[in-house]
Amino acid sequence: MLEARLEQAQLLKKVVDAIKDLVQDCNFDCNDSGIALQAMDNSHVALVSMMLKSESFSPFRCDRNLALGINLTSLTKVLRCAQNEDILTLKAEDAPDVVNLVFESAESDRLSEYDIKLMDIDQEHLGIPDTEYAATISMPSSEFSRITRDLSALSESVSIECTKEGVKFACTGDIGNGSVTLRQHTNVDDEAKNVEINLTEPVALTFSLKYLVNFCKAAGLSGQVKLCLSNEVPLLVEYGLSNNSYLRFYLAPKIGDEE
16 A cells, blocks of 8 residues: 655656656656656666655555556646645555545645556666766756756757866857856855855766756756766766655766767
């Protein structure tokens, strides 16, 4: 039996909105530590990893490990029926063929209930190795969104170069070139505006902007985004959520002249 209650439906709405264009069908893996999701996009370039810890729900009950195979387009349609402030409860039996979603209005007596048919999704679990990254950049998520959106107007790919001077996002396209450099910066009044760079060695990698723009759909989940880079390993883009929960994206770097 699974029962997981979120104080605000908008958390799950925003998470699903952020990943539904990358991944169509995926398993929500439920166990006593929370609800996790891990899936690759069709081209095997990007990986999504989400963890909603049990502390994010109140109450949270999961008697045994369950994999809920859900089509994200269907889930999006049902979640649109919930107001952002609604209390959302997920329920599933021990051998479920549906997952039950209940939306309760915090302000009125409205109670909505929906069942989504579950799918049998054969999904390989990819072990994500613990990586000691050469560079970790924390920056406002709105700033990251703006940079990727602006540069995507010029080119399909961006080079991210991190040195002790700062982090430089640069691109070259048919109509011209562009670059944005951020230096370490502390805002005393608003921590969300801080730019923090931890560097053990300089890194320079090139990535597809289409994917980075897509990852930025998660910007509404967190005021800050963390970028972790090391040569020859995928970029990690992490949005931290409350209670040590997170939404992470991994993106393989472009190699050589591939477009």
